[in-house]
Amino acid sequence: MATNINLDDILTRYPEEEASLIEILHDIQAAHRHLPRETMKTVAEYTGVPLSRVTAVATFYSAFSFEPKGETVIKICMGTACHVKGANLIKGEAERKLGIKAGQTTKDGKFTLEVVNCVGACAMAPLVIQNEQYYGKFKPVDLDKLLRTGE
Amino acid sequence: MIELTIDGKRVQARKGEHLLAIARREGVEIPTLCHHEAVEPSGACRMCMVEVTRPDWEGWSKLVTACNFPAEEDLIVRTRTDKVMQTRKEILELLIARTPGSQLIAEMAREYGLDHPTLTVGELSEKCILCDICTRVCQNLVTGAISRINRGVEKEVNTPFAEVSDVCIGCLACAKSCPTDAIEFKQVGLERTIWGRTFDLVPCTQCGAPTLPKEQAEWLSERTGMKVEEYFVCVKCKAAQTARTYENIAW
Numbered sequence: 001m002a003t004n005i006n007l008d009d010i011l012t013r014y015p016e017e018e019a020s021l022i023e024i025l026h027d028i029q030a031a032h033r034h035l036p037r038e039t040m041k042t043v044a045e046y047t048g049v050p051l052s053r054v055t056a057v058a059t060f061y062s063a064f065s066f067e068p069k070g071e072t073v074i075k076i077c078m079g080t081a082c083h084v085k086g087a088n089l090i091k092g093e094a095e096r097k098l099g100i101k102a103g104q105t106t107k108d109g110k111f112t113l114e115v116v117n118c119v120g121a122c123a124m125a126p127l128v129i130q131n132e133q134y135y136g137k138f139k140p141v142d143l144d145k146l147l148r149t150g151e
Numbered sequence: 152m153i154e155l156t157i158d159g160k161r162v163q164a165r166k167g168e169h170l171l172a173i174a175r176r177e178g179v180e181i182p183t184l185c186h187h188e189a190v191e192p193s194g195a196c197r198m199c200m201v202e203v204t205r206p207d208w209e210g211w212s213k214l215v216t217a218c219n220f221p222a223e224e225d226l227i228v229r230t231r232t233d234k235v236m237q238t239r240k241e242i243l244e245l246l247i248a249r250t251p252g253s254q255l256i257a258e259m260a261r262e263y264g265l266d267h268p269t270l271t272v273g274e275l276s277e278k279c280i281l282c283d284i285c286t287r288v289c290q291n292l293v294t295g296a297i298s299r300i301n302r303g304v305e306k307e308v309n310t311p312f313a314e315v316s317d318v319c320i321g322c323l324a325c326a327k328s329c330p331t332d333a334i335e336f337k338q339v340g341l342e343r344t345i346w347g348r349t350f351d352l353v354p355c356t357q358c359g360a361p362t363l364p365k366e367q368a369e370w371l372s373e374r375t376g377m378k379v380e381e382y383f384v385c386v387k388c389k390a391a392q393t394a395r396t397y398e399n400i401a402w
């Protein structure tokens with residue numbers, strides 16, 4: 001994951017208009033694993049959207065964060081179906097193994113643990129998502145594998 | 152022109168006119184919170200719920216928000232049915248749980264029989280119902296210094312990163328348009344503080360009373376073509392000036 005991507009390179013991929021905002025934010029988030037605050041003003045100017053609305057969008061969607069996320073983001077689905085299928089146990093186990101609470105990032109910057117609500121794959125509940133990879137019928141012991149591959 | 156019925160009364164309206172506007176014209180009271188003349192109706196607060204039906208709906212009716220529901224021929228609008236009152240009461244119950252600090256919400260809740268609200272989720276001083284009036288007034292009419300940030304229970308109105316805004320011009324439009332007076336500002340002498348930023352108010356060139364922040368005068372001047380200095384005359388002195396002008400004409 002490149003962290004040295006230039007903001008201009010991202011901006012010039014998209015037309016200078018309001019509709020580009022979310023795409024640009026996605027690309028910045030992907031490049032830096034967070035939205036560096038100082039880039040938001042430039043994004044606002046480029047898209048012509050007031051800074052206040054850029055921050056409104058950036059704080060609304062959970063895909064964006066102003067704090068750097070870990071190299072590996074582990075999301076535990078806590079939607080109804082997954083909850084019933086024991087998502088809570090997975091969450092507890094993950095928190096114990098990583099020594100952080102859901103929503104936090106490990107000190108070494110390797111892992112971020114998050115909970116999400118239904119991701120639309122209830123038939124495979126309970127679900128755990130590692131970066132973009134979905135794992136269904138998840139058991140707490142499967143965490144070991146995920147945490148290893150994330151290393 | 153079309154005709155419809157509001158609370159049993161036949162009234163005339165333009166097709167597509169919002170029910171709230173018609174009701175107000177006819178003197179029928181409908182409570183609102185997120186409605187403000189300066190911005191388009193957004194249907195955010197749901198306080199203005201009314202029940203509508205039509206002769207051809209065979210007894211069916213539905214609840215709609217009067218502030219943005221367009222009038223149509225032969226619509227039958229009822230503003231105080233049991234269903235309406237119960238719905239408004241439920242909304243107020245949730246609102247008062249969020250905003251224990253708001254006197255207005257407490258009063259409205261009492262009107263709907265909620266004397267002893269049981270649920271509290273907001274901070275005791277919380278007044279903001281997140282109706283979005285202030286942010287839309289600021290976005291659409293002024294400089295867009297504030298917005299609703301975060302989401303869910305953490306949603307709040309604030310400046311970007313809750314930092315001092317460099318686009319705010321200290322005009323107070325947000326605070327003045329807020330239905331629940333949730334936006335705090337302070338004005339002491341020649342200083343006005345809002346959203347963490349203190350503006351110097353320029354003293355009236357005639358009498359020295361506080362007028363506007365320089366930032367606001369400049370912003371206005373850019374749009375009206377009036378000279379910036381013309382804004383630094385207080386309301387009283389401006390009235391006196393006008394009076395003198397007319398006196399001179401009369402002579």
Ligand code: SF4
Pocket residue numbers: 278279280281282283284285286308325328329330331332333334
């Ligand atoms: S501060 Fe007032 S105007 Fe703004 S969203 Fe809250 S209640 Fe509405």
Ligand code: FES
Pocket residue numbers: 077078079080081082083117118119120121122123125126127
């Ligand atoms: S509840 Fe987890 S995918 Fe639907």
Ligand code: FES
Pocket residue numbers: 182183184185186193194195196197198199200216217218219
């Ligand atoms: S006034 Fe109609 S929804 Fe708020």
